[in-house]
Every structure is written in structure tokens, then in C-alpha cells.
Amino acid sequence: MPAAKTHAKRRAIAPSKGRRPWTFYALTALFVFYVLALYGPMICIYILSFQDVRGGLVFPMKGFSLHWFVDLFTQVRTGDVKGAFSRSIKLAILVTAITVVVSFLSAMAFRRRFPGDNIVFALMIGSLVAPGLVLGIGVGLMFNFLGIDTSWWGSALGAQLSWTLPFGVLVMFAVMSRFNPAWEEAAYDLGATRWQTIRLVIVPVLAPGLVAVALFGFTLSYDEFARTLQTAGPQNTLPLEIWSMTMNVTSPSLYALGTVTTVISFLVIGISLGTIVLMQKRRGQRAPMH
Template sequence: MARPKTRAATPARRGRPWTFYALATLFALYVAALYGPMFCIYILSFQDVRGGLVFPMRGLSLHWFVDLFTQVRTGDVNGAFDRSIRLAVIVTIITVVFSFMAGLGFRRRFAGDTIVFYLMIGSLVAPGLVLGIGIGLLFQWLGIDASWYTSALGAQLSWTLPFGVLVMFAVMSRFDHAWEEAARDLGASAWQTIRLVVIPVLAPGLIAVALFGFTLSYDEFARTLQTAGSLNTLPLEIWSMTLNVTSPSLYALGTVTTIVSFLIIGVSLGTIVLIQKRRGPRAPRH
């Protein structure tokens, strides 16, 4: 009888080097320092009426979430939330449209394109608070009253547009121009090519730009502080509440804003995954 084949002996597994455990410990400390304060706020926001601003936690209820939207003493939370959402939607739409147009415009070189590019992203290196003061002074010089839909809108666009343009450039770099040529060969006009070919292909990238625009606007504080006028956005309302609210309502507000942010991120990522699945696997190139 033929002898059964045996597997070759494998060398003994070596233990992980000490650097692995050192780096793993460092990473664990980093994660704890990054998310620990957030989880403390989330936990303390679910206390009952006896709750305070520090541990130990007293009871478990949704009292402070109800108090947040029903008591006047906690501030104008409903109005601030409404303004932040509307401002974020406007900023998102403008950011997506202008970033897409910039991506189309920069596909071909033109005179002064490098200067224009650096002018677009120059606001990223400027301190947000200083830039907000400058924008507020500019609108005052133009005779336009500072408000969340005028000067605050301009201040936030100076933050969201550079990010949107950079993301769109990365997306455009992977776009195959052969699809546009095929559409034109089939008789499509320039607008039909953009509407039926370019936008559907770039849809995941456009959603990513929209996600950047919405989240950056929704959470922006420094550039909005000097430009929002007398009506606060939600980050400004949270900041003002730290001066006069001494209850877990402040923590409840932080929990609500985080939930909204995660919902927006989840919907955006889910939409991108759904689009990729509907497209199906691409045929390999030869």
C-alpha cells in the first residue's frame, strides 16, 4: 500500500516582537483619549432628574433630552438646530456644484491654472477665527448685515469649497474619458453627456463631496463665531450653553448632534455602497 502523504513540518511560530505590544498599547491609549471624553458625555446625558455634570451617574432616563427641547432655560436649541441644518444644506449644494464645475474646468490646462488652484485652497492654511473676522468686516464694509445666511454662509464656504475641490480632483483623476467620447459618438450633446454619463459615473464622488460639505458646515464654530450675527447656529448655541447651563441638558445636546452626524454619514456611505452594487462588477480590461 502506498504510504499516505504527510505535511511538511512547519517551523515553530515566533512570538510577536515587543514593538508590536508597545505600538498596540500606544494605539489603545490614543483611541481612549480620542473617544473616552465623548462616551463620558453620552453616558451622563442619560441620567434622571437627579443627574449632575460629573460621575457617578444617577439613575437612567431620557429626562434631559425632553428638557432640552421643552425648557426655555436651555436656550434656543430648536431654532439653532433649524438654522444649522438649513445652512448646512445650502453650503452642501453650493459646494457640490462649484466643486463639480471646478473638476470639469481643471481637466485641461489653462493659463494661470496653478495660481487659481492655490487661491482656491489658500483658505485652508488661514486660521479660522481670523478668517471669520475678516469676512465679517468685509460684509460690514459692503453694507450687508451679518447673519447665518450671508456672512456665515461665505465663511463656511471658504472652509468647505477647498475640501470639495480636492476630493473632486481625486475623483476626476480616475475618470475614463473614453466614456464621454463614446457618448459623443452616439450623438449625445455636451449637456446630455454630462447628465447621462459624467454625473452617474461620478455619483459616489459627488456624495463624498456633499458629505464633506454638510459635516464641515454643521460642526463649524471658529469661522461662524464672528459672522453669524445675533442668531446662533447649533455649535454656537452649545458654546453659549456652557456659560449658563449647569445640567446634563448640555450633554444631551451633544449626544443629539452626534447622532445626527452619524446618521448623515451612514446614509451617505450606504448610498455609495448601493450605487456600487447596482453597477455590478466591471469587465476586466485587456
């Protein structure tokens, strides 16, 4: 009897063996729909940017060429794309440098408690809860009140730092929390000065985190719109130029610009991730030597 019961149980289980519950297919369909909704519009823009001169803003696609990429940087009617791109890159590099330095110094300072540290920390990240457009208007009004003209390298820089610095500080705090103070003490025991310890011990150990902060700073600045709208002055950055182009450009050159900016963003991300992997690999190779 026990054998018969066991055989009957196996037969009852056998038909469902290897089959997935209906919830699996429902969640899979939901995930596919999410991916299509997220990346579908981007893919459509990339495809339509490679049309020939007969191309329009909608499907079906007409021909295949690089015409609109050439048109983007040669025709005046598309706007000051070259200048806007140059200003955005310069601004992003400047924002990145300041964000990395200030975030690193903040992480070093907050390793020890000091009076009012909670207030200082709250002020550092407080701008994250403020709407970007409102904060940009406030920065622009402050510069006008002080009698200083708004510009992409002045007021826009300050507005964007209010966005990138909190992220950089939070990332560096997380990285610094994993730093072992024993390494620093060992450097002092070997006769290293304070500057030598920072340059030869702390910075190399925290280098992957610094690269991550730089990546945050560059990408957040490169495509920032809300905080730059009221602070860039008479010269547009690339996001503002794209926004203005949507009002008067009715050709796939706008799609070509989106494709170019996306390629640059992925290139920066790839370089940053590759740098982090290379640092980790070199650190792993040096570890057995000590």
C-alpha cells in the same frame, strides 16, 4: 553531526515560537491609550446624558431616563436649541449644495490647461492655510464695510464656503483624474449632446465622488465654529449655541445635546456611505449587461 546540529537549532528556536516581541505589547498599549483618550470623553458624555432629574455633570451616574433630552427641547433656560438646530441644518444643506455644484464645475473646467490655471487653483485652496477665526473676522469686517448685516444665511454662508469649497475641489480633482474620457467620446459618437453627456454619462460615473463631496460639505458646515463665530449675526447656529450654553447651563442637558448632534452626524455619514455602496452595487450589476 548535521542532524544533531539541526535538532539543536530547532530546540533553540522552539521556546520563542508563538511569542510576540515586547514592541508588540508596547504598541498595543499605546494604541489602547490613544483610543481611550480619543473616545473616552465622548463616551462619558453619552452615558451621563441618560441620567434622571437628580443627575449632575460628573460621575457617579444617578438613575437612568430620557429626562434631559426632553428638558433640552422644552426648557427655555437651555437656550434656543430648536432654532439653532434648524439654522444649522438649513445652512449645512445650502453649503452642501453650493459646494457640490462648484466643485463639479471646477473639476470639469480643470480637465484642460488654461492660462493662469495655477493661480486660480492656488486662490481656490488658499483659504485652507488661513486661521479660521481670522478668516471669519475678515468676512465679518467686509460685510460691515459694505453695509450688509451679518447673518447665518449670508456672511456665515460665505465664511463656511471658504472652508468647504477647497476640500470639495480637491476631492473632485482626485475623482475626475480616474474618469476615462473614452466614455465621453463614445457618447458623442452616439449622437449625445453636451448636456446629455454630462447628465447621462459624466454625473452617474462621478456620483460616488459627488456624494463624498456632499458629505464633506455637510459635516464641515454642521459643526463649524471658528468661521461662524464672527459672521452668524444675532442668531446662533448650533455650535455657537452649544458654546453659549457652556457658560450658563450646568445640567446634563448639555450632554444630551452632544449626544443628539453626534447621532445626527453618524446618521448622515451612514446615509452617505450607504448611498455610495448602493451606487457601486448597481453599477456592478449593470456592467455585464453592456
